[in-house]
Amino acid sequence: MSLLAEVWEAVRAIGQGMAAVNRRVGESAVTEFYPYQKPEIPPVSVQFLALIQNEDGSDRCVSCLACERACPSQVITIERKRNPAGKGFVLERFDLDFVNCMHCANCVEVCPVSAIVTVGDFEHAVYDVNMLKADKAFLDEIGRRAQVWYSPKFGVEIRKPDGSIEKAPPEMQPGGLAELLAGEEGA
């Protein structure tokens, strides 16, 4: 190949690349004003875990130890005692070590009463690693603050302004497609 042809080839190559880049110049840029505008995170997304309490303030958790057994990194520690009034158990201690938590949500998967749930609450970066060792009070507080959460048993649930809890519409459910289709067929 002569020198001239090589130079032409190089110019053509650059022009081809520039044309491809130019096609994207007009695209709208996306800038997120993060601390002022929070990103919308689907409730199913495993950002953080929380313990949910019933509307009357009692624990949903029945201390069945299912999450402790299901946890792959074994970060959940539960202590329980017999319920003095009636059957079952009551929680004495529920520790979750977020330092070693893999956010796999296996605990949420196995919970029979949807006590431990995933929330879209992601601003939990701290300076001290010991701050991530959560106890029951901390997890309850996150649960009280959460407006929307997810667990496979009950699906996405919403806390209404008056404090009552109800199930979100199927459009918001991560597994809501079958439900929607069944509703259409029924109607």
Place this chain on the structure above:
Amino acid sequence: MRGPTQILPTDRADEMLINMGPQHPATHGVLKVVIGLEGERVTRAVPHIGFLHRNHEKIEEARTYPQIITYTDRMDYVSGLQNELPFILAVEDLLGVEVPDRAKYLRVIFFELYRLASHLVWLGTGMLDFGAITPFLYTFRDRERILEIVEKTAGARMLPNYFTFGGVRRDVHPDFFKDVADFLDFFEKRLPDYYALVLDSPVFQARAVGVGVLPKERAIARGASGPVLRASGVAYDVRKAEPYDAYPEIEFEVPVREEGDVYARFWVRFKEMEESIKIIRQAIEKTPKVGPYKGKVPARMKVKGSRYRAVEISRGHLGAHVVGDGTDRPYRIKHRSPSFANLQLIPDLLVGARFADAIAILSSLDPVFGEVDR
């Protein structure tokens, strides 16, 4: 004592030893290659691995079967979801679990979405190694859309822990099929740009054509798999050879190229992205509208026997050998990972090449170190 991968310092004045990695920006992950240089030519190349070793297989022996799925995700973290499948298939075979049709197709859709995501990461970082920054910015933006679709249903972006024994963990989000179809239309329009920027660009071709040629016999002898093997003219794809899930019902081609150079490996991955689009489109059409997404699985899993299953992940043949002794924990799990085998090709490909080409060759192998070191 000198370890088997250590390299002797040279007493020749014209040979220089260079440690490339583990912090070199052009080595993917934590690969360290000791390279002997004679001027611009590589005289020897010894890969050192193990910087990311975290005892995967041993940890998994101490966990129950449902817990292990979480760990398998963490092998090839670029295409996280794909790693769950061989282990799940093996355990399903041992337990005799039936997978419903809908779950099979959903698995195929997610599997191929992750292939697209993984190839986009490879394309972006691979072109960074070549010195081109623009494709990186574009591919990561496109990949973001895939991850967002996955997050809506599976709950996480890179390590979703979504497949499970007997199917998938939950039904898909109501918008899922629409989102995926929209993304495919969008991505099909993007692909010509990538062709123009990378594959068809004479600047790229000048650096890739005829560089790092891997002969067919050598690729087979070293146990290469995936795009690296197919670029050397061997039409081996686990999706065709031992079909799993819904792949037997889906029509697609296996792109093969004879040359075996860097350009061929790039070409094969580009064509694979096109095939993935076709596969996802077919799978969306064929997915049963309603139906169970999870088969019946015994509550307490007691697995007995041994089974090896393999799948074709973005990097090649990923296998899992599960040996169960009748308890709820496996006796032994062995993962056969494609990047680890492909990495053996480094001495074959690098010796004799120029140093600048060595980086191009490494990026065309596309190793992911979570899976090499395990």
